[in-house]
Amino acid sequence: MNLILLGPPGAGKGTQAKFIVTTFHIPQISTGDMLRAAVKEQTPLGMVAQKIMESGGLVPDEVVLGLVRERLSLPDCNSGFILDGFPRTLPQANELAVILSASGKKINHVVSLDVNNTDIIQRISGRRTCPSCGKGYHLLNDPPRISDVCDSCGTKLVQREDDQEETVKNRLAVYDLQTSPLKAYYDEAGLLRHIDGSAPIQVIQARIRDILEGQSGDNP
């Protein structure tokens, strides 16, 4: 099962991807996580990406496509994968189709998590991450046991540079302009399903499970 999770930053793609990984045993491919790892290691690619990410813009298509092409060629993707945060532009979507068809694959489902911008800004302002092990928290919905300290490794939690309010507004504008046209693209292909991303996490999980198990009751 090859799946794309669409949705603005803070819609809950990462959280739901983790649920799908454990339920359906397919890997999560998050281009944001891959780029953050490259920035942390200060690889040449990471150095190109860093400033763009901090401003909330999009890393050039060819850079992201290079990462995804390599990742999809690994054997753990043979039984399926979840794309989280990719594709984000129409050229990425077109090239993804080319990459997949070269190995006889295609996308089976596209799930759009819909959340309005006011809720997004509120949600993202509470997001915290462990800079050491990468575990994510939310001050209201998923707080650490000790305030500002990672449950897993005891490191002080930080707010992502690009989760500051002004940058989030820019990321949302970029999403509306460059990424939201993908909804029409995948709708025309008969693949798109919408989920209310402001529903409780368990409700969203049940909806995703229905869609992936082919019991959504929706018309394609």
Ligand code: AMP
């Ligand atoms: P995310 O963690 O998915 O919100 O991504 C964080 C940042 O990484 C984005 O704001 C972009 O700067 C960059 N990024 C992640 N995925 C992509 C992509 N598919 N295309 C271009 N830039 C991306």
